[in-house]
């Protein structure tokens with residue numbers, strides 16, 4: 277049932293770089309992830325993204341563009357000292373990634389310090405991640421999401437679930453260890469399948485009652501333990517809309533930070549065009565229905581839906597382009613266009 281894997285795009289980082297520099301960067305990143313001394317050295321010359329209670333610091337340029345300011349470690353130490361804090365706190369930074377120049381990138385939460393004071397010194401604003409996702413461009417949104425996911429994981433995994441004893445992180449923050457039980461904990465993601473179902477002419481989109489008004493998306497669901505991705509996909513479609521999937525095609529994947537870290541695996545699926553009756557599970561979904569190519573194309577052009585006087589969107593629209601649901605919908609529309 278699962279068709280051969282087809283990568284529909286090649287991320288920029290794979291295309292533009294020689295494999296040698298990509299390999300050396302990944303090996304460098306792995307070294308500072310695994311070796312505490314190497315990580316401490318990398319922090320000295322690295323970049324730090326600040327968060328306040330998990331909200332990332334953004335800075336607005338004179339031309340009105342929002343950026344993620346990368347602070348030097350010494351600048352963060354200076355800020356901590358100016359605010360009467362211990363500059364050694366900076367060592368709590370968590371490794372996120374490294375730049376093309378092999379500079380390590382870290383996230384650091386200053387949630388224990390007064391927000392306004394840090395904002396003033398940094399000439400920026402701490403912005404809720406959902407809003408930050410809208411404001412940032414290109415690779416900054418996934419980077420900031422990754423930084424937040426790691427900080428959140430550390431903030432909620434301070435104790436061993438077997439012994440109740442405190443867990444200790446390694447320097448990079450890639451793991452936590454309980455010395456009492458010997459259990460090593462690693463940052464966790466929940467696997468989710470997200471699928472755009474088509475009957476050959478129309479695509480099926482659904483909405484939860486918590487979605488903003490008028491927004492419909494591809495159907496999604498968490499994988500159960502022991503399931504394959506294909507099994508989870510077929511089960512979710514059967515449960516949520518009462519349809520049987522006939523074929524599946526892999527599209528891509530995405531880390532999704534809301535409400536907590538999910539690993540989204542995105543696929544296209546088809547159903548038999550003679551068996552398209554939708555019976556919606558009203559516990560999971562408020563509505564699900566078939567949309568024509570024209571309706572979908574129109575929705576894809578909407579960047580910000582028009583709103584009524586209560587601030588609610590008044591038209592059918594789809595998730596913005598940073599959501600993998602948007603990519604699935606876009607791919608389906610392109611494919612339909614080519615067919616016609």
Ligand SMILES: NC(=O)c1ccc[n+]([C@@H]2O[C@H](COP(=O)([O-])OP(=O)(O)OC[C@H]3O[C@@H](n4cnc5c(N)ncnc54)[C@H](O)[C@@H]3O)[C@@H](O)[C@H]2O)c1
Nearest residue numbers: 466468493496497498532534535538540595599600601602
């Ligand atoms: N990036 C995107 O384009 C995009 C689009 C749609 C949905 N999503 C995300 O997909 C995720 C799953 O979609 P859904 O809500 O339809 O899932 P779902 O259909 O599995 O329903 C959610 C329910 O699943 C249960 N559940 C099982 N395992 C869980 C786990 N590990 N974490 C939380 N709940 C779990 C809970 O009872 C929860 O109420 C959501 O977090 C949503 O934000 C992302």
Ligand SMILES: [Mg+2]
Nearest residue numbers: 495496497560
């Ligand atoms: Mg669902």
